Structure formats: C-alpha cells, structure tokens
Amino acid sequence: MLTYTDARYFKFLSGGNDVGIFVKIHGIPTNVPIDPANTDYSNIMHLVESGVLIIKPAEESNNQ
C-alpha cells in the first residue's frame, strides 16, 4: 500500500479553484490532479474519508 503524507491543495498563480494536491507518496513529492479516475487521488480521498489523512488548504504563496 502506498503511503501518502503532507497533503496540501494548490492553485494556479492566476487564481481560480484548486487544481491539484501536493502530497508525498512514499516520501516523493508528487502533484496529484483532482480527478476521481486518478489512482492517487482516489487513494487520497479514501484516506481522508477514513480520517487517516488531512489535506491542508492552498496557501496564497509557496504553493509547492
């Protein structure tokens, strides 16, 4: 089972909605898209629903 830690949403600089989740997968920094068909996104959402992982909101700067 892959491990997901340090999850945080991020936005594009030009604003708008969150475009992805910055997360460490087995310690490797990875940009995960907000797409239910993406395996990592699906795994992250299961961890969030089970209370194992919290995704921090996007910051105004230092997004990645």
Add this chain to the structure above:
Amino acid sequence: MALPNDISKIGQIANAVYNSVTANNTAVTALSISNNSVYPSTGGFRRNRIINGSMVIDQRNSGASGTTNGYTIDRWAYYGQQASKGTWGQNLNSVTTLVGYPNYLGFQSSSAYTLLAGDSFAFYQPIEGFNFADLGFGTASAQTVTLSFVVYSSLTGTFGGTLKNFAQTRSYPFTYSIPIANTWTSISVTIPGETSGAWGGSTNAGAAYVQFGLGVGSTLSGTAGAWASASYVSATGAVSVVSTNGATFYVTGIQLEAGSMATPFERLPIGETLMLCQRYYLGYGLTYNLSVGSASTPFGFQSSWLFPVQMRSSPSIVYKDITGNLSCISVYNGNTNHSQGFSGGGISASSQGFSIDANWGYTSTPYGSWCKFLASFSAEL
C-alpha cells in the same frame, strides 16, 4: 469461395487460388471469407488485452533492477507482502532468451522465506475497462479467454496465478507446469468467462488483473480451475519462488485473448507498444525548457505541453531539476544553474497535457533567462 475456420488451410487455399489464376490467366473477381477472421472468435487483429506482454518497454528503470513494490517495467507491477525478499528487473541475470522473445521480466529470490498464511508475492498487470469490456465478463454473455505466455524458472513443479476482477471480488486461480528447470516453456491456460461480479464496464476504470504468483500463502490461494468469490492471488499448492534462496522466475510473451485457443503472440512495432504504455506512464524522457515570463521578480512561468498520447486519466506528476532535486526546476543565469522551487502556483495536468502557472522564488541578480526541468506522469490503474 468460402474459407474454413482453420488457419492451417489458409496456405492451401492461397496455393489453389494462385494455381487457378496462373493456369487460366484470369483475374480473381470474388473472394469471400466466411468468418471475417483469420483467428476464429477473436477478430484476428489486436487480440492481446495485455500491454507490453513482450516486456520490451521499461521507461522507469531502463533495464535496471529493483526490489520495491510498484511498477517494474511498463504496465507490470510487483507486490511483496514482505519487503526485500527478491529482486525484479527487465532481462534480470541475462539468461539466454528464446528466439523471438529478446526481453523478459525476471525475479530472483533473495532468501528462503517461509510464507505466512496472508502473504503474497506476485507480478501483475491491471487491465483497463475499455480494453476488456467487450469480453462480456459479469454478464451471461461472458466469453472464454485464453492466457498464454513463455516461462522459465530454476524450480520445477506446478506454478500458479489468477485472473481477477479489479474490484477483487471474483478470481480464477490457475496452474501451469514447468517440468524442466532453466528451460523456456510455453504455457496456455483457458479460462471460462465469468458471468458474475463487477468488471468495470467500458470505461477508463480498472477491469481485471492478471497475476503470476511468486509465493502466496494459504489465505490468498484458491482451488485451481474455478471462479471464486475471493481475492485470490494464486492456486493452492503452487510453487513458492520466494521460499528458495536464489530461485529465479522469468516470463515473457504474455497474451490474454478471447477464445479457447492460444494464437501466436501478437507482435507490434515498438512505437505502438510505447504509445500503449504511455497512456499509463510517461517517463523522464524529455527535458522541458521554459523562458522566464516576466522581467522582474517574482518571475512568472506560464506554459503548456501536450502528451504524445491521451493518458488514461489526469496523471500524477513528479518533477525535478536537471541534477535530480525533486520539486525543483533548474534556472540559469549565465552559466550558473540555480535549483529552485516555486514560490506560488504549480504544475497541473489533464489527460491530454500539462500546464505550469507559477512563480519561482529566485530574486538575485542577474536574473535567470531560461529554465529546465524533467517530469514523469503516471495515470496507472
């Protein structure tokens, strides 16, 4: 003229047509084929539901070996319940290959591990719904399928694997025999279509797994030759490769096709196989170049790239600078490389390509004028 459903007669018919034409000096004006198929029940072309069954594409490792769980060569993953019980790799140990199969996926055990009941060690490939739905699994019209491959092991005996749905609620353990050690052996396993369970439908979701057991405990092993409401990985009593120190297992030429007959392995040009693989993973094959988008700090980047093929889903992205620092890009001023992260924004992708919309935090003068980075994209199941 009607052709029979027997490929062995195609040559005879071709000879008959040729003889007829040459003898009468007339043109053939009509030729009908009764089954519209060289291979009965399979449509003849694009028979194989497995991608990279010839083990030729290895974007992640370029032939290097590994020990960890996850994808090995393209589309083929390794799972070991316990860490560090073996090494996998493309053409591992460089054994003499079988003519026509220059590449294989190999595993070598690193200990004489005693399996626990819940253990599993296996190679597997998940199959996308779009590539499986026509087989009708989960319906009364489910078709019989045949799995064929070529295998080689330092061990002999009865080995095992499974065909399983992606939901892991239905599985079919199968066995096959390797009678002679260290000899390539062709295997064919016919599996009846499964009328029960969820199989993903005609979507980009997962439909099925093909698994090859390398050592599976009793809890995850089932009776061979029957569908079961369980998530089995192999067949009861199958040989455990991980239980013999130094034991090897090599496999290639894997094909899963409709019908009860194994047809010759479907060979594709390497470019086609690569594109099929890139629907799921696109490796660090390209250095992306960027020009700085603003003349004063903070520097802005906005750019987009198309993928060579549409990926299965929006992919996860790992990027790094040219010296390998993750989540960094290389920014040059003069001949000096500055490894920098973004100070805002980021990289995001759809199934068709990816975009950067970000600032970079480097603010010293002279300011950078161009940037480089590498990235990998994964839309694996």
